[in-house]
Amino acid sequence: MSTILTYVAIQNGSPSRASLEVLSHARQLAQAGSGVCAAVVLAPGASGVANELARYGAQKVFAVNHPAFSRHLNTPVVAGLEAAIAQARPSLLVFPSSEGVKDVLGALAVRTGAAVLPDVASFVVKDGGVEALRPVMAAKFMARTRAEGDLVLVSVRSGSYEASEAPTETTVEEVAFSMDESTLRQTLREIVGSTAGAVDLVDAQVVVAAGRGVKDEVGKQLVEELASVLGAAIGSSRAVVESGMFAATAQIGQTGKVVSPDLYIGVGISGAIQHVAGMSNSRTIVAINTNPDAPIFDVATYGIVGDLYKVLPILIEEIKKKAVVVA
Amino acid sequence: MKFCVCIKQVPDVTAPIQIRDGALSMDAGRVVLNAYDASAVEEALILTDGTDGEVDVVLIGPEKATETIRKALAMGAGRGTHLVIPEGTELDSGAVSHILSRNFEGHTYDVILTGKQAQDTDAGLVGGMLAERLGLPYATNAVGLAIEGDQLVVTRQGDTGQEIIALPTPCLVTCSNDMNNPRIPNLKGVMGAKKKPVDSTPLAEIPRSTIRVLSYEPLPSRAPGRFIEGEPAEQVAELVGLLELS
Ligand SMILES: Cc1cc2nc3c(=O)[nH]c(=O)nc-3n(C[C@H](O)[C@H](O)[C@H](O)COP(=O)(O)OP(=O)(O)OC[C@H]3O[C@@H](n4cnc5c(N)ncnc54)[C@H](O)[C@@H]3O)c2cc1C
Ligand SMILES: Nc1ncnc2c1ncn2[C@@H]1O[C@H](COP(=O)(O)O)[C@@H](O)[C@H]1O
Numbered sequence: 001m002s003t004i005l006t007y008v009a010i011q012n013g014s015p016s017r018a019s020l021e022v023l024s025h026a027r028q029l030a031q032a033g034s035g036v037c038a039a040v041v042l043a044p045g046a047s048g049v050a051n052e053l054a055r056y057g058a059q060k061v062f063a064v065n066h067p068a069f070s071r072h073l074n075t076p077v078v079a080g081l082e083a084a085i086a087q088a089r090p091s092l093l094v095f096p097s098s099e100g101v102k103d104v105l106g107a108l109a110v111r112t113g114a115a116v117l118p119d120v121a122s123f124v125v126k127d128g129g130v131e132a133l134r135p136v137m138a139a140k141f142m143a144r145t146r147a148e149g150d151l152v153l154v155s156v157r158s159g160s161y162e163a164s165e166a167p168t169e170t171t172v173e174e175v176a177f178s179m180d181e182s183t184l185r186q187t188l189r190e191i192v193g194s195t196a197g198a199v200d201l202v203d204a205q206v207v208v209a210a211g212r213g214v215k216d217e218v219g220k221q222l223v224e225e226l227a228s229v230l231g232a233a234i235g236s237s238r239a240v241v242e243s244g245m246f247a248a249t250a251q252i253g254q255t256g257k258v259v260s261p262d263l264y265i266g267v268g269i270s271g272a273i274q275h276v277a278g279m280s281n282s283r284t285i286v287a288i289n290t291n292p293d294a295p296i297f298d299v300a301t302y303g304i305v306g307d308l309y310k311v312l313p314i315l316i317e318e319i320k321k322k323a324v325v326v327a
Numbered sequence: 328m329k330f331c332v333c334i335k336q337v338p339d340v341t342a343p344i345q346i347r348d349g350a351l352s353m354d355a356g357r358v359v360l361n362a363y364d365a366s367a368v369e370e371a372l373i374l375t376d377g378t379d380g381e382v383d384v385v386l387i388g389p390e391k392a393t394e395t396i397r398k399a400l401a402m403g404a405g406r407g408t409h410l411v412i413p414e415g416t417e418l419d420s421g422a423v424s425h426i427l428s429r430n431f432e433g434h435t436y437d438v439i440l441t442g443k444q445a446q447d448t449d450a451g452l453v454g455g456m457l458a459e460r461l462g463l464p465y466a467t468n469a470v471g472l473a474i475e476g477d478q479l480v481v482t483r484q485g486d487t488g489q490e491i492i493a494l495p496t497p498c499l500v501t502c503s504n505d506m507n508n509p510r511i512p513n514l515k516g517v518m519g520a521k522k523k524p525v526d527s528t529p530l531a532e533i534p535r536s537t538i539r540v541l542s543y544e545p546l547p548s549r550a551p552g553r554f555i556e557g558e559p560a561e562q563v564a565e566l567v568g569l570l571e572l573s
Contacts, residue, residue, distance in 0.1 A: 074465065074466070075464070099467075099468055099484065102443075102451050102468065103455070104455065106420065106424070106457075106459070107459040107465070110455075110456045110459040115421075115537040115538060118450050119449060119451070131541070134449075135546070136449060137338070137351070140344065141544065142544045143543055144540065145538055145541065147537060147539075185494070185498075186464050186466070189491040190490075191488040191489065191490050191491070193488050194488035200486075200487070202486075242505070248505055249486075249489075251505070255363075285549075285552070299549055302555055302569060303553065305554060307559075311559045311562065311563060314560055315566070
């Protein structure tokens, strides 16, 4: 019986939403092919999340417990996954795509002789291989792409699948792992501008994204206030990351992150193809822009042609009123 | 330090591209130096400026891709290696990294740079694959690089912050375009590039790709949207009403 293994990323002590989405799809594929749905967790105290993963259908949890995984460095993660693969012997290893995963996928593929399909929007097991749809050309097109091999690695863009529960019994298998610090050949000195602990942009249900139309501190505060009243994460275009107004962790698009919230509100963003590549999968898209010809309106569900400095203060007040009515 | 930057020629994704019979047809035919690789070249030039360091570039591609090597030379790189493949040959990242790793045998570069991904396929695999094949420590998605003695200090854009990582040389780093704004070659650079050495060799053996593109398809289309008209107060009132329903 073949095993489909899902890599579960831990964020603030719990599995990330993107991991649970991927695990839910892997479970359905395992059921369809009468295989085993398993998960692998690399974290200090990895076995602690086994019960939660069982709720999403993980029949086995491979736990690689080690303090080396409390912070991301590629050498330990590649080695940890290599050990987990040797023990679990999966035919398919599925990842939620993230910068941490992108950092290890290529090296792991070479290390394990696996075929690899990065950043897919969807995938199925078909005729003894894996067939995926991958956005290409700055997400202008989909490439139907096929991989064959004894082991195939697939990373999935966030929001491609819904997380769904299907509780099962689970067993935890510890994966023996040791790390000789002296062989690491890399030192993580520090992490700056950390947003750990805040609403993660990729996992957020509502995103307010700022672009170059947000020109100053006043505009930035309006964006922050709108995000705050909506409980939203803040995203941005590349232009305002370049200007230093927003952190690079907020960047949405081809270079930045892929988001797929229920609601995306783009404020003063033109909608360049490289930005749209990271948000076109959002359920409802609202765009606020002074220029009626801005390409962002081509993908918007609701377009407001207007000055963000006039529209946002009213929008913030209206949402505050609603929140009071609801409460 | 001696740098080698792996560069790719890619179609300009902002040019009109259509799908015909499941294949991409790029009539406009515009090709460019992959933006992420341009940033890698720029960073190597900045780091070696005023030192005895060197910047080489290597490209796998058809005959016509020489123009992309010339572009990097015009920016300021010293010499180019062109590994020539027949026009229309499809290589996946695994095959590219295989060819590049053989090319690096017998070379002594302190730092190999790649782009974080190719702009056309967005695969983002070659860097890590090449590092693994060469047994080099590596970092990906760099937004900053600095030389400290014989170490390279990489600022990497991670999921929740910027990770500052020190690597011993030799090492490999994949670069984001958030790192810098690549210089536009001036006339002197363009003229000078014509005289710089490009070592061009046809590839005798092309490794098998394990990933195959079966066809290209349009994106699933979004339901058409609409503008909300009126004064700001009216627009907001209507929007809030619409969002409550959905
Ligand atoms: C390889 C590559 C990768 C890239 N990756 C990314 C990426 O990941 N993410 C990304 O975002 N970009 C990316 N870019 C850059 C992209 O091409 C655009 O340059 C960028 O998205 C533009 O940002 P912007 O929309 O904020 O700015 P602009 O294009 O300058 O748009 C500003 C908009 O604000 C509007 N505006 C001005 N004033 C107001 C006002 N008072 N009220 C309302 N609206 C107003 C204007 O009408 C305009 O439409 C990439 C580019 C390349 C080449
Ligand atoms: N044909 C090529 N020749 C040289 N370098 C390449 C080639 N293809 C990819 N690369 C390098 O590998 C990086 C990542 O490519 P990819 O894994 O295909 O997204 C690119 O940014 C280049 O630096």
